[in-house]
Amino acid sequence: MIDGLSIGGRFWYLAVFGLSGVATFVSAVRVNRIAEGDTRRGLVALLLTSGGWALAHVAYLATADQQLGVFLYQIGLVVGLSTIGGWLYFCSAYTGRSLHRDPRIRWTAVVAFLAIVAVKLTNNLHGLYFSSEVVSTPFPHVAITSTTLHWTVMAGSYALATVGYFMLYERFRHVSHDSRPLLLLLGLTALPVGFDVLGMLVPGLMEITYEPVGVAAFAVGLSFVYFERFRTIRLAGDRDNPVIVLDDDDRIQDYNRAATRLVPALDDRSVIGEPFADIASECAEKIATDDPLVTVYRDGETRHYRVTEQQFSASQSSLGRALVFTDETHRERYRNELERQNDRLDSFASMLSHDLRNPLNVAQGRLELARDQHDSEHLEAAAGALDRIEGLIEDVLQLARQGQPIEEADRVTLSAIARDAWGMVETAEAKLVVETDRDIEADPDRLQRLFENLFRNAVEHGGESVTVTVGPLDDGDGFFVADDGAGIPAEKREQVFESGYSTAEDGTGFGLAIVEQIVAAHEWGVELADVEDGTRFEIRT
Known part of the structure; x- marks a missing residue:
């Protein structure tokens, strides 16, 4: 007859592991609110396997049949081992690592x-993993005596679990908010190790793995008590860039250490819960503009940060946003320097044009008087040289000005701009075919200049009867200007956009260089397509 103590002992064991299993399964449903997919999948896998492990313990403890008890114990061993996979997957994903996606690690x-599963399930054949017997203390059950091989696997499992703890600790120390409660919560998963040891040393305490109880405590605490803090720590610590997490009312929820260097007021943790606009008003004003570029002066240095927002929510309700500050100091300095260089180049070109045009006009006037009095081939050659100088001055001036950044673009029709440009070029018997009515955002004057230069290039190199076609690219991402002329030799194609390169006797060599500058000013791309006949320039907008 089984005494009351045995019944009570079995009841408490069954109750603890049974409640642990139920708690982890319920928590697995709740954590589906986590938006980040890999973190959610890893945590759900950990909870489901831990719940299965706990229920396997319940079934194992409920029987005193040796064969059935051994079978249920082996099921628990297999499911328990799988929790390590879920735990490490979760830790890797939550801390922003990619270890869980590495195929080599997965296959290993x-x-x-x-x-290991094969060794566990074939224990009846070799007995190297554990031995079993039916005992009556503290209640009738199948007692398992583990061997060195079992403890070796357990030690390896706990070592791997420790790797996960280190990953989490490394992430927590990068956030500003006090993460000790969450560390304590995670510590509950390791607490049952002490009961595992006591089970081997204390008479009357079952030698069984108590880990499912610790995972259940962690799951309940995470899902029902500390869920939002868990989410914001992941968001704030997910990057090396400064990150500030705001709730739906724009109150500060969390931030990482990098953010304290950006906003010194964040050094005081009491700002948690305060409106972001009250703590960093200038920064908040900048973020609200169309160009959220924040300029910060620190230690005698100016730095620039581009702000992007990431919304996060649960189900259909918004929970706030994360402000991510990306350092664009190098790019902003380059842009400012480029603008200064363009301004200097424009000033130089204007000065050069003005200072050269006056003596050039004098020389051309005197030359015309000389040609009226004398008829000489030398005077003709001099006139041609002066005309070339005038063309070079105009092209240098255009080259400097056409590369200036586009401040405001208009919506224009390619066909209309192309036909207007055709009317400005001496085309002789050449023919224009326009195959597109597409509208694009562009500077109308510069786009017309682009077409003029391409048309002039086609007539000069393709012949007076050349046919020039303007049409859309096949993927719709731009347009082309093509002609059916002689084309450009393959060995010369890389040089066509170089300043001063020309195969025409009277060409300045700046026409296609100006085209490239206009394209760059629009932040487009241009390339000379590899075609069998003629020439085809493709502009990708």
Whole structure:
């Protein structure tokens, strides 16, 4: 007859593990609110396997049949081992790592898991993993005596679990908010190790793995008590860039250490819960503009940060946003320097044009008087040289000005601009075919200049009867200007956009260089397509 103590002892064991299993399964449903997919999948896998492990313990403890008890114990061993995979997957994903996606690590884990499972399930054949017997203390059950091989696997499992703890600790120390409660919560998963040891040393305490109880405590605390803090710590610590997490009312929820260097007021943790606009008013004003570029002066240095927002929510309700500050100091300095260089180049070109045009006009006037009095081939050559100088001055001036950044673009029709440009070029018997009515955002004057230069290039190199076609690219991402002329030799194609390169006797060599500058000013791309006949320039907008 089983005494009351035995019944009570069995009841408490069954109740603890049974409630642990139920708690983890319920928590697995709740954590589906986590938006980040890999973190959610890893945590759900950890909770489901831990719940299965706890229920396997319940079934194992409920029977005193040796064969059935051994079978249920082996099921628990297999499911328990799988919790390590879920735990490490969760830790890697939550801390922003990619270890859980590495195929080599995945395959190594699968092979190791299957090998250990094979040893566990074939224990009846070799007895190297554990031995079993039916005992009556503290209540009738199948007692398991583990061997060195079992403890070796357990030690390896806990070592891997420790790797996960270190990953989490490394992430927590990068956030500003006090993460000790969450560290304590995670510590509950390791607490049952002490009961595992006591089970071997204290008479009357069952030698069984108590880990499912610790995972259940962690799951309940995470899902029902500390869920929002868990989410914001992940968001704030997910990047090396400054990150500030705001709730739906724009109150500060969390931030990482990098953010304290950006906003010194964040050094005081009492700002948690305060409106962001009250703590960093200038920064908040900048973020609200169309160009959220924040300029910060620190230690005698000016730095620039581009702000992007990431919304996060649960189900259909918004929970706030994360402000991510990306350092664009180098790019902003380059842009400012480029603007200064363009301004200097424009000033130089204007000065050069003005200072050269006056003596050039004098020389051309005197030359015309000389040609009226004398008829000489030398005077003709001099006139041609002066005309070339005038063309060079105009092209240098255009080259400097056409590369200036586009401040405001208009919506224009390609066909209309192309036909207007055709009317400005001496085309002789050449023919224009326009195959597109597409509208694009562009500077009308510069776009017309682009077409003029391409048309002039086609007539000069393709012949007076050349046919020039303007049409859309096949993927719709731009347009082309093509002609059916002689084309450009393959060995010369890389040089066509170089300043001063020309195959025409009277060309300045700046026409296509100006085209490239206009394209760059629009932040487009241009390339000379590889075609069998003629020439085809493709502009990708």
